[in-house]
Amino acid sequence: MAKSKTKKPAKSKAASNSASNPSIDEMKELYREMLLIRRFEEKAGQLYGMGLIGGFCHLYIGQEAVVTGINSVQQKQDTVVTSYRDHAHMLACGMDPKGIMAELTGRVTGYSRGKGGSMHMFSKEENFFGGHGIVGASSSIGTGLGFAHKYKKDNGVAIAYGGDGASNQGQVAECYNMAALWDLPILYVIENNQYGMGTSVSRSSAGSLYKRGEGYGIPGEQVDGMDVFTVQAAARQALDYVRSGNGPYILEVMTYRYRGHSMSDPAKYRSKDEVNTFKNDRDPIAMIKGMMVDGGMAEDDIKVIDKEIKEIVAEAATFAQESPEPDAHELWTDVLVEVDA
Amino acid sequence: MPTNILMPALSPTMTEGNLAKWLKSEGDTVEAGDVIAEIETDKATMEVEAVDEGVLGKILISEGTQAVAVNTPIAVLLEDGETANDIGEVDAAPAADIPCVPEVQDSDSVTQTSNDAEQHAGATIENRDILYAQGVIIEPPPFDEASFTDTEEVTVRVALRDAMAEEMRRDGDVYLMGEEVAEYNGAYKVSEGLLDEFGAKRVIDTPITEHGFAGLAVGSAMNGLKPIVEFMTWNFGMQAIDHIINSAGKTLYMAGGQLGCPIVFRGPNGAASRVGAQHSQCYASWYAHVPGLHVLAPWSAADAKGLMKAAIRDPNPVVFLENEMLYGEKFDVPTDEDFVIPIGRAKIERSGADVTIVAYSIMVGKALEAAKALEAEGIDAEVINLRTIRPLDRFTILESVKKTNRIVSVEESWPFSGIGAEIAALIGEHAFDYLDAPLARVCAKDVPLPYAANLEALALPQTEHIVNAAKKVCYAD
Ligand SMILES: Cc1ncc(C[n+]2csc(CCOP(=O)(O)OP(=O)(O)O)c2C)c(N)n1
């Protein structure tokens, strides 16, 4: 997109579909990424059940196409921030599954040396800025990442993920205003998985989430988040728009989480049928796998990828169980940056 | 009658200014709103407008006068028919300063005592903290807890729910609002069944908008309702801390007593289990810092029930700090619906002669465990369950220390500016001469709560830390 001073009118558009013809290699890459997320999360659920992971643990199963699609069209200098449902975002950013899993088990080899846990991991190297436990926080922090991109003129875009529930926090509206006012390079991704804990969107949110920027002049778009190519196409366009200096953009991605909110949620607020509709008919991984087969890829070639992913995850789990807990002195480190007097 | 025009204060910090220029002369007619003079403050030149209409009878402070004190008469305004002859002697002195602190009686504390009951009790006093500021330590409000003999064993969770249900039955203005409180029955199931009984008008699911709904609830309380606001945990109450302190805590004062804010903010406080730094902190000392708030922290199910009922009936804003780890614990709870524990009264859970252990919330249980362990070593500990953090039952603490001469304070929060620090100040100010050893504090380690299981255990106060601290103050370590 050409660098233009005139902004697009803040028209929001609902569910666009992309007509793209991905190559087998592209499909393989996306399949691989989504499968890694799914298998990793299944393993995390298993380790939680064994008491090896404590506290809260929020799984991303069902939502894989969202972060995978967006990440596939990001640039290296772009930055990412999200909430506590963060394992997938870290994997997509290229963080090491071993380090993530070891953080989940609270070991010194984890990304936060065992001190952060499932909800709090960071990687400066991969431009991943957390992992935040407070609903709504990622929007503001993301806006600040965008502020820094603009300040440093590094051509980067900040991508702030947040949930449907998070959209109702006051700070989100406050940031929309500032981001639009100052033309900040920030893409707000609303991962609308239809529930914030046990509350459905219709019980928590007035209007349409992707239209919430309209009053500020921020364009918004709602797309199907179960189709990785749709997400990818929308993200490509949105990132272009933002990177060209047009200011913020809101992408509402319609998705679904198969598991409960966290490990302790029995998810009785929705029907089995509803869950099964997504699992059986809309699953993003099954869909791309179907496309690969239709495109002429042999089942055996797909199995090679499956096996490879299985091994990566098994290795991460072993690593996470065999690594030691942090040494007791770690309790006292990292509270403040130590400055020589 | 001629009216004086006074030197106005044109900023909150202005105490004096220069009278730069008169824009009206003696004999001029003045309308309300006319600019009559210019005044220079340290920050700007400002215009002075007439508030009344009339004739400028006499200029008392001439143009160019420096450092004119605020409230000094600068001119006299005459009404219709009055002349300069009507102007009498003008008192040019500004109004006297009003002292900003209450008179303190004398530097020694006054302890009001009666002596027969095991735990002293005085009258119900409106504001114990103000009395303390004046040097008076007053007995806690009376409470005949032993008379509640019929009990049933329930969990803390059920006790909280029952207290809310009973008060909601009793008073139609009480309602409950928060995230997942209705259809989900509470994220921690504390409001189980309340939607069924009271309906969606009185048990309300909110969006995840703590700052907004806390403010909304405060507004509804100002307008006659009695909200109970649940924060899914107090960590999220931080989003709403402004409304808790600025809107709820200060209204009565700012309104000169006209309207207050009967509201309960409640939810689990402190560490749960391995939920990491952002989800694990104790807010007791944060809110206890604020005049205008009551801060309650139950330990047992009886505490939970009796204090929750007190909180809902209290015409003041109450910060009610529960603990997730205690929700499932069972205790005997009086069945009488009038079991309401007075705010401002601690409970001596175990009496002892050798050392006082003061604790609140989950740490009361640990303190009692420690007392048992100490008994085996021949140390007889007295354990005080604070129940109310603010107003603190200073009387009960001091009486205990005067008896045992040694004290350990225990809390789950950080040491700096913690409740233990406040207790240390209390002891230093009022029981210094009774001490046989310096006070010891048992607190969380001064770090954000780590996730790793081993580090988390090291960070939080454990029973053995209390035992060790008690032995230390008894010189038995
Ligand atoms: C300020 C704040 N309030 C409440 C919570 C508790 N909480 C954690 S996740 C969650 C639901 C969030 O839903 P949504 O934003 O849709 O994200 P999802 O979990 O669906 O990914 C709530 C209420 C919190 N972490 N922070």
Ligand SMILES: [Mg+2]
């Ligand atoms: Mg959601």
